[in-house]
Amino acid sequence: MEVLFILSALISLAGTLILITQKNPVYALLGLLIAFGGSAGVFKALDAPFIAVSQIIIYAGALAVMFLFVLMFTDTRTQDDRLKLPGAVGSRAVFNPKESGGPAKAKKKKNEFQVPAAVTAALDSIQLPKPMAMVLSLSLLVCFTAAIAKLPAEFNDFGPLPASYSGAMFAPSSEDGVLAFGSTAAVSKTIFEGFPLAFEVVSLLIFAALLGAVLLARRHLAGIPGTQDVGKERDHA
Amino acid sequence: MLEPKVVLFLAAVLFSAGLYGVLSRRHLIMLLMSLELMLNAVNIALVTFSRYWAGEGVGMIGAHSGQFFTLMVMAVAAAEVGIGLAIIVAVYRRKHTADSDAASELKG
Structure with missing residues (x-):
């Protein structure tokens, strides 16, 4: 493991x-x-x-x-790429200024250092x-690390795995004690015996999300409220 | 020996990296992808705690409730991505770009 x-x-x-x-x-x-x-x-x-x-x-x-x-x-x-000046070609221009200098300056000095094209x-x-995003996310990481370091000493080790749980899926038949920790049967028993209401609510949520996604992404249709009216001249895009 | 603290630290690193992605990108789809990474980090922490507290005396339902919650997070993340991508398609149809700066009418 x-x-x-x-x-x-x-x-x-x-x-x-x-x-x-x-x-x-x-x-x-x-x-x-x-x-x-x-x-x-x-x-x-x-x-x-x-x-x-x-x-x-x-x-x-x-x-x-x-x-x-x-x-x-x-x-x-993104907007960054679109606003890029036509002459700028990124780091290639920074490291190899001669290369982007046009055909007139094609002559290279012999011992000039050239960054390989792959690099x-x-x-x-x-x-x-x-930088700002880096500072923010790193400070969050520092906070997390401090919190983890302050956890009590019991968190230095996972306990032993619990013995398999008793109880069969459908009928109290021969196979008692086969539900190991994390197995599909044990998880499904947890869902349907422990939290059936949450399961149903989540299925409703997914249904609502499905309807919402269809409504948001469809084109404007006459007579159907909620759909976008973006005009016909833009629809070809 | 596998330590819970190490796994939790991995989750913290993934979460922070996801936050960096959300803060540093402009493309709406990249924002959504980094958000998924953050949710995934939370899932790792949940499964870690589920495994840690799965000792004796908790019972099967108690021991697996962390894993159940992970499944719920996955379902909610799937719904969120569905809605989010539909919104991105709608924004793109209106603005002809998926740049987050383009949709700033509510900025005031």
Whole structure:
């Protein structure tokens, strides 16, 4: 479990790093996928296999595809990219000023240091760190770390796993004591015997979200209230 | 030996990284992605506490309530992403950009 946790945590952190540094939203989405996969491994290491599988199905499967759909629908450039001056080409111009100087200055000195093209391309794809956001998030991390460090000493170790729970799913038959901690049967018994009302309320919430999403994203239709009126000349976009 | 404090620290790092993503990006979809990362970090903390308090005398429902809450968070996150992406599509149709600075009519 220890090895699985360390591996998954490293994968998760690497994916997070990709997510917050890449400029291209599709690469960032890939980083998010990697981070979710790593988190699924962390859940497995914490004896929650059902949560791990749901994580992969819901987050890495459904949500990532939805994000990808909307990324393809929309323009991925932000205001920063649009306002970029035509002459500026990012770090390539900073490191290799001669290269972007036009054909007239094509002559290179022999012993001049040139940053390899791969390095400048990698630098161009990375978003520059924002200092204020960095300060805020790092101070939050410091607060969290202080709180974790103040936890009592019992938190230095997970207790032993509880023995499997007694009780069968459907009938009091032979298979007593098969519900191990974190197993699908134990989790489903918890849902339907412990919190049935919360389960029903969440299903209602998802239904409402489905209706709301359809209503928000559809085009303007005559006679249907709540739909957007964006004019016909813009609808072709 | 796997320590709860280490796992909680991992969750804290992921949460802070997600916050950095939310604060530093302008693209609305990137905002939503970083938000998902923050929710995921919370899930890790919840499962950690669920595992920690799953000792004797809690019972099956008590031991799994943290995992149940994680499932609820996942469902709410899915609903949130559905609505959020629909809003982004609507904003893009109106503004022709998914930049968060473009939708600033309520700024005053």
